[in-house]
Structure formats: C-alpha cells, structure tokens
Amino acid sequence: MTDFSMLDLAPTLLSALERTGKTEPTPIQARAIPPLLEGRDLMGLAQTGTGKTLAFGLPILHRLQGQGKPAPKSARALILAPTRELVQQIAASLTELAQGLPTSIVTVVGGASINRQTDRLVRGCDVLVATPGRLIDLLERKAVSLGQVQMLVLDEADQMLDLGFIHALRQIARHLPKQRQTMLFSATMPKDMSEIADTYLDRPVRVQVSPPGKTADKIAQAVHYVAQGDKAALLQEYLAKHPGELALVFGRTKHGSEKLSRLLDKWGFSVGAIHGNKSQGQRERTLAAFRAGETEVLVATDVAARGLDIPQVMHVYNFDLPNVPENYVHRIGRTARAGREGRAVAFCAPAEMADLRAIEKLTKQPIEVIGGEPWPERMAEEARTKARAATGQGRGGRPQGQKPKQGGGAKGKPDAAKAPGEAAKPARPRKPRPHPALAEAMAEERGQKPRRFRKKPVRRGGE
Template structure:
C-alpha cells in the first residue's frame, strides 16, 4: 500500500491528508485500516510513534461521514485514552481531518470545567475522545449517553492496565451497546491484555507491525553510568551541547520532576515541567511553548510518556530509569517520530542496575555504554537495598508511623481498627502504585473554577 487513495477513503479525508502533508500510510495504517473499514474488530500492536491515531481515526471518520447530526447528549464513536495529553493529541489530529466539515469532535478530560463539558455534550457529537475517569463522572450526571456508540477505541490499552483503569473500563462497558465495532491499540502486549481483548473484542483481526517491546529503529540508544548525586550536573553537560535543540527529560516522581526543572531554570535553560500536580492549563501552556520552541527542555513523568506527540524532539534523557521496563520504550518513543531520527540517553545509578537489565531483557538488545562503567553487583545490590529502605522510611513518616506524627495527622476519636486487625496493632495502610495514584489524582482534580469556589468558602468559614 503506497498511497492513501488506495484505501478507499472519501475525498474529503484525502484532501485533509494532503493538507497535512501525508501521502503514504505507515505499516499499521496500511494493514489496519482495510479490516476496520470492513467492520471487523481489531487488535493493533505497534510501537509508539507509528501512526496509530490515523489508523483508527481515518476509518472512523469515513464511516461517520454523510450521517445526519447526532442526537443531543449522544456520541457515535468513543475513543478512550489513559492521559489528558493523549486525549488532546488524538482530538487535535482528528480536528485537522474534519476541519471545515460537518463532523464534530469533543474532548473530555479531568482538571477542566465539567459544566462546560456537559454543555458541549448537550448538543451531541460524532466522536467523543475521553479519559475514563472524567467520562464516568459525566455518565453519573447523565450528561452523556453511550447508547448510540457504533465504534469504540481503546488506545494505549496496556497503559490503562498499568494505571489501574480496568475497573473503570468495566463500568463504562455497561453503558455501551453490545452491537458495536471495537478497536484495541497498544504498544506492548502484557499477559493481562488477554482479559481486555476477550472482554471487548469479537473475532478480531490481529495486526502487529513490530515485536512487543521493540523501540523505533531510528532511535540511537545509549546509557551513561553515573551516581545519583552527579546526575544533575551530567544532564547540564549534555543539554549544553545542544541548547538550540528540543530535549525531553523523564523523572520518576512528580516532586523530582518539579525540583529538576527548577534547578535547570536556575542554570539558564528554557525549561518547563509537566506532571500530575500541574493543572490542565499549566500543562497545555507548557506543551504549547515546547512545540513552539519557546522552551527547549521539558521535564516530565511517566503519565506524560505516551501523550506527547511533538515531531521535533531530538533528544530524550531518562534522568531516572522507570521501574516498569515497558515505560522505557514509551519514553524514548517521544523522539524519532514519523520516521525521523532521534537520540535517547539513560542515566543509570547503582540502584538502577536491575531496572536497566529488565529493559535490555524486554527490548532484547544491549544499550550502548557511552559513559562510566557498569556497576558491580555488590554495589548495585547495596544501593538498591538502601534506596528501598529510604522509600519505606519515607512512607512510614508520611503515614505517621515511626518518628514524629505530622501536624494534623492525629487519629480521630471514632477511628477503629480494620476488620481482622489484632487488638493493639495499627491497621496497615494499603500501598498504592505511584503511577496509579498520580493518574487518579489528575483524573479527579477539580477545575480551576471549582478550586476557587472552595477557597472562597474556606475564607468565609474563617471569617
């Protein structure tokens, strides 16, 4: 398949593709679009940056073209994605394809005004692009009906599993009609994916254009072994060599990302950060400035690892290696977009040697060493044990166990031990995966207007 015109798309979509400068479909598009247009369910496996959005977006818009206006509070196609950034990327791409046409695309994410979103949905839409948490909020309000959905897309389904969205997907499924076409796209295929595929897909066509865990061929991967305390200065040295080129830096935690961005700012870099503690407006402004070249360095967490579609990112730095090896593939996939070349450098401290080995096992290739030397097993084991103890101590302090209890953290008068907890023993606080906690927080964070109303009420109570 050498040309989009060979796929049978309507003239309006072909004209939009020409305006966007796109002529030749990528492998996932060439192999995925025909069965979708034939009405088949599809399981699409392709690495990030290979054009999955158009692979499902084009046949959806083709199928919906020519239909009358949707009924109020309804949608004809539903696309679910795990993060705000990915929802915005998908909606922006579809918006370019329908520009000037009669089809409507509505995006729904947390952190924005739910009342405004309800107003937009009141008119009905052809394509609804949403994060699961905010969609459930709107379903609970009866602000939208999914009874007319003809096509369902689960994009980056493996990350939905990582972030704990499986229960949200089950709840949403109860609002969907049984007679529908379902498309599931993912960069990797973990074992738990079979549950989603069996639940949502009916005799699907499987299209796989790259082995699971394989990074784009044009990404030059490298690792620099460096102690944790020396990473910031090493990053400064790398960034200094290409101040006029865009670089994306990944940190493991929200606090770490913000701290690193502030440090780089004091060193004179044009930098911004994006993570779950940022409001939707802050994140959008940071991304817009990064795309426009107003800032050259963007520091991000894994929540943003898949939703950033910025073609001209030349460099990706893993300031801290992810503890989920699949996330490494998604992180470095932010460069070498749309056939371009890119470079990804990982900083590996002694405590991260096991993470590096897991990444190399997943990708089935050794990462080229460009600095330092691999840490000895004894040093790596000791550093990892120390890091684990530090995290556990921090968790104990946050929960009020061990050391002084934080102000305001006293046990309420009516507090009771959990069922099954021995008398005299404090119930254990359930552990929450950091990525899940961040995803939940960003999905359910109130909008700026809601936060202002809460502040005003708090001020009235104090008065």
C-alpha cells in the same frame, strides 16, 4: 499497498490526506483500515509513533459521513486514552482531517472545568475523546449517554492497565451497547489484556506490525553510569553542549521532576515541567511553549511518554530509569519522529542496574556505554536495598516493620467474649476502600491530589 487511494476511503478524506501531506499509509494503517472499513473488531499491536491514530481515525470519519446531527448528550464514536496529552493529540489529528466536514469532536479530560465539558456535550457529538476518570464523572452526572455509540476505540490499552484503569473500563463497559465495532490498540500484551479483549472485542482481527520492545532505528541510544547525587550536574553538561535544540527529560516522580525543573531554571535554562500535579491548563501552556521552541527543555513524568508528537525533539534524557522496561521504549520514541534522527541518553545509578538489565533484555540489544563503568553487583544490590528502605517497602511489598493483621474481629482485634445467651451485635458495614494504585491514578487523571489512607495513632499508657 502504497497509496491511500487504494483503501476505498471517502473522497473528502482522500483530499484531506493530500492537503496534510499524507499520501502513503504506514504498515499499521495499511493492515488495519481494510478490516475496519468492513466493520470488523480489531486488536492492533504497534509501537507508539507508528500511525495508530489514523489507523482508527480514518475508518471512524469515513463511517460518520452523511449521518446527520447526533442526538443530545450522545456520542457516535468513543475514543478512550490514558492521559490528557494523548487525548489532545488524538483530537488534534482528527480535527485536522475533519476540516470542512460537519463532524463534531469533543474532548473531556481531568484537570479542566467539568461544567464547560458538560455544556459542550449538551448538543451531542460525533466523536468523543476522553480519559476514563473524567468520562465516569460525566456518566455519574448523566451529562452524557453512551447508548448510541457505534464505534469504540481503546488506545494505549496497556498503559491504561498500568495506571489501574481496568476497574474504570469495566464500569464504562456497562453503559455501552452490545452492537458496536471495537478497536483496541496497544504497544504490549500484558496478561490482563486478555480480560479487556474478552470484555470488549467480538472475534477480532489481530494485526501486529512490530515486535514489542523494538525501538526506532534512527535513535542513537547510550548510557552514562553516574551516582544519583551527580545526575543533575551531568544533565547540565549535556544540555549545555546542545544549545537551541529541544530536549525532553524524564523523571520517575512528580516531586522529583518539579524539583529538577526548578534547579535547571535556576541554572539559566528555559525549562518547563508537566506531571500529574499540574492542571490541564498549565500542561497545555507548557507543551505549547515547548512545541513552539520558546522552552528548550521539558522535564516530565511518564504522562509524556506516549502521545507527545513533537518532531523537533532532538534529545531524550532518562534522568531516572523507568521501573517498567516498556516505558523506556515509549520515552525514547519521543525523538527521531517524522523521519528525523534523535539521541537518547540514560543516566544509570547503582540502584538502577536491574532496571537497565530489564530494558536491554526487552529491546534485545546492549546500550552503548559513553560514560562511567557498570556498577559492581554488590554495590548495585546494596543501593537497591537502601532505595527500598527509603520508600518504606520491604521485599514482601509491605512497609518495613509492619506486621500482618491477626485474625479476629473488626480492625484485627480478637473477638470479645460474650455472655451465655447474649446475641452478637451485627458488625457495622465498612465502606470498601479503593486499591491505592487505582485511587492515585484516578485522582491524578482528575487533577486532584490522591487521598492518603493512614492508620490512627496508637495511644500508649502514660502518654
């Protein structure tokens, strides 16, 4: 299939595609759009940057034409995405195609005013693009109803699992009608994906256009072995060699990314940073400056690994290697977009040797070494052990030195002896705490600081 006109789309959409310069469908679009136009459920497996947004966006806009105004506080199509950046990217793509049509598109994300979002939903909308956490907030306020949703999209479903949103997805599913069309798109197929597929999809068509872990052919990949403490100076050297070219730098943590961006700013680079501690307004302004070329260096966590479509990005630097190898593929996919070429350089410290090997195993290709020498196995293991100790994590997943709780009564204490015939007092019900990973992911998506659960200090005799 070599032309969008062969896909039986509405003439208005064909005109919009021609106006935006899109004439030939990508493989995922050519294979996904026909069954979606027939009303089938679909599971699409494709890497980021392959055109998934139009693969589900065009069938949605095609079906919505001629339906009239939506009911108050309702949505006809719901698109769920894991990050604010991806939500904004999807909405921008659909808005461009829907220009001149009566189709209303509303976005709701954390970090922005929930009252303004509530006001926009009063009249209802045709397409609602949302992050799971903020959508649950609006459902709890009864600001939106999902009872009239005809089409549901789960985009980047594997990342939603990584961020701990599976419980949120279960909660959202209870508000959706059973009679609907569902589209699930993912770059990988983790084990938990089968649970989502069983919950949301009905006899889906499966479409896969590229094997998981495949990187773009036009990305020149390289690795530079460097001690952790020398990474910032090395990054300065690389950035200085390419003035005027946009560079995206990935860190592993919010604190580390913010610290690095401030250091680069001190060294005279025009730099911005986006991560979970930034408000939605800050993130949008930073991305706008980077897209316009006003900022040449963007330091980010994995919130920018997907959904960031800026063709001018020439360089991606993995300042910290990701501990999830699939994220490496998504990170470097931010360059070499729209037919251009790009370069990705990974900085590998001794503690990251295992992460590098996992990446090469996933991509099934060795990464070219352009600096330093591979760290010896013994040094790498010692560095990894020290890194685990610094974060307080032992091999069993518990903080080192913490013993498992003993059996017995509440808070791990042994049951107190009771007098004969004395009735036991009913235990006071305790409010269940959310899993720490889910709590942190939900708080970050809402633009809040995650709550930290700490044990009460133990008072010792004589103190």
